[in-house]
Amino acid sequence: MSIATKVGPLFGPDGRPGDQAGPEQLRGLLLEDLRALGLDRFDLVYLRVGGMGGPGGESVADRFAVLAELREEGLIRHLGISNVDVAQLDEALGVAPVVAVQNHYHVHHHDDAAVLARCAERGIAYVPFFPLGGGNDPIEHTRLAQVAGRHDATAAQVALAWLLATSPNILAIPGTGSPAHLAENIAAAGLRLDAADLAELTA
Numbered sequence: 001m002s003i004a005t006k007v008g009p010l011f012g013p014d015g016r017p018g019d020q021a022g023p024e025q026l027r028g029l030l031l032e033d034l035r036a037l038g039l040d041r042f043d044l045v046y047l048r049v050g051g052m053g054g055p056g057g058e059s060v061a062d063r064f065a066v067l068a069e070l071r072e073e074g075l076i077r078h079l080g081i082s083n084v085d086v087a088q089l090d091e092a093l094g095v096a097p098v099v100a101v102q103n104h105y106h107v108h109h110h111d112d113a114a115v116l117a118r119c120a121e122r123g124i125a126y127v128p129f130f131p132l133g134g135g136n137d138p139i140e141h142t143r144l145a146q147v148a149g150r151h152d153a154t155a156a157q158v159a160l161a162w163l164l165a166t167s168p169n170i171l172a173i174p175g176t177g178s179p180a181h182l183a184e185n186i187a188a189a190g191l192r193l194d195a196a197d198l199a200e201l202t203a
Helices: 023-037 061-072 086-093 113-122 141-151 155-166 179-190 195-202
Strands: 004-007 009-011 017-020 042-048 076-082 100-102
Touching: 004 023, 023 042, 023 061, 042 061, 042 100, 061 076, 061 086, 076 086, 086 113, 141 155, 141 195, 155 179, 155 195
Parallel strands: 004 042, 042 076, 076 100
Antiparallel strands: 009 017
């Protein structure tokens, strides 16, 4: 079993993310997480950049360098970065190896193609958050339902199959609430969408 976590946001009294942790705070946040979980090391730690908005517009080097130091100390096995654009990913790569990028991406929200392409070039896993929609960006189900009907599948399975067909670098992380839901998600890996399906979904 591998344990991954994400650091960067600071949460207010209402439990919602507000400010971002600076370089001087990140070490303490990670050590606190390790103590809370009774671990000696995390397998993967993402630096989550920015607030609730989209990526871009700020440097990541100083904060990512803190995580790189913790990796050198053996407290982190691998580093990832989240909510970044291509420039920020390249900046992080100039500091330390990046094994995974976690950005907002799904069948009807695919503005992140440039980051996905960079990940494919560099052999970096791309882990879309909200793979089935969520937050203020729900998936539009009409086209999904039409494709699903042709494949005797669910709309969620089609959305996951679309992600897996988009790039071999994509690792889907859908949530699951029951063994039946887990089985449904796993079955999506065997769903093969043809060119007509893909064109309809991305029209």
